[in-house]
Amino acid sequence: MYPASFEYFAPSSLDEAVEVLERFGGDAKVLAGGQSLIPAMKLRVTAPRALVDINRIDGLDGLVERGGGLCIGALVRHKTCERSELLRGRYSVLGDAAPQISDPIVRNLGTVCGSLAHADPQGDWGAALLAIGADVVIRGPQGERTVALDDFLQGPFATALESSEVITKVQVRAPGARAGGTYLKLERKVGDFATAGVAVHVSLDNGSIARAGIAFTGVGPRNARAAEAEQALAGAEPTEEAIVAAAQLAAGAADPWDDHRGTVEYKRNVVRVFTERGLRTAVAAARGA
């Protein structure tokens, strides 16, 4: 399969990248890992007039702990996350998601920020980062702005990113002193998209739940949080009854569709079971943190 022709730019600075994006006014795309963009171009789902390859820009591949949270640069690959010691413990919702993304070869190139920009409702990072809490840092002609991930993700393949803008990093919010999390994904085989995925993050304060983050993959038009379930858990004791009740709320909040991966009823049930399991794992980890 052959993509449509395009002009190719490999700038060495973000300013230059933004300048090219602006020049093509909505008809240029940023190329990071390319593991979603290139397949889409081959299928001619998209045919940008220009590609701005940011892989030659220094300083975008940092994965560091900063300001009590994590900073994930635009060129941080899934593989780097999979192997990072930083993404264990209180950040386990991220560390558990990384090795479940696509397959090992795709993970060598694909990036966290690229996945967010692509905004596939089947993407895993959106759910994991919504659960723990994150903000997207964006560079454009007017400078830098920061958008909460929940506002950044707008719908299937739709985000708050303007055509002349590029994501420079995603900032993971402070997970809480006593926190834990996990990511559960049902897939038919390695490399498949999720039948359903649930990301869970819990922080504890004096034994009760300070904050619970629950977010979905593949069971709605975008990665979305189970807000009602989160609210029901906030301030509550992490009892088995509370967990079971929250999982019921989460299943009700999921908005799946019938397809070859399963029926609506089946996927809702997977969400319920995964939310229960995820909460149990997250609470146990937070207690031990």
Added chain:
Amino acid sequence: MATQEAVVTRPMTVTVNGQARFAEVETRLLLVHFLRETLGLTGTHIGCDTTSCGACTVLLEGTPVKSCTVFAVQAEGRQITTVEGLMSNGALHPIQQGFHEEHALQCGFCTPGMMLTSVALLAENPSPTDEQIRWAISGNVCRCTGYQNIVKAVQHAAAKLREET
């Protein structure tokens, strides 16, 4: 209907199997087509052409990538290794010997990608468990062997490489 697409080309230099190569390529040329058609290195196979099967796996700076999902121009100034680059001084690479000795291929279509992924694994982890091998090759699909002998072949190569060092 006439297309309005202009052909956009770009000069590029890339090192393939240790040899510097220069070409004027279309920006939209995929790395796999550059290797197979521009350079005539047909050992790299096109399987699914949809980033799923791993038959087109090559090493980019030592890292396995699916060459159907990388543009040739992205490899500017970089090092590529294809299956043709595995032999040295007329001798098969230990991974090639392993695939031969352990009968790790039937139709052979997935073999170049399997071997390159395995070479990258062994460079990082000289003594992998069977589980680690299965995990590493989980992006490379084989429809003949059931993977059993591929895992044995990688272990065969691992042992051989450990002897050599």
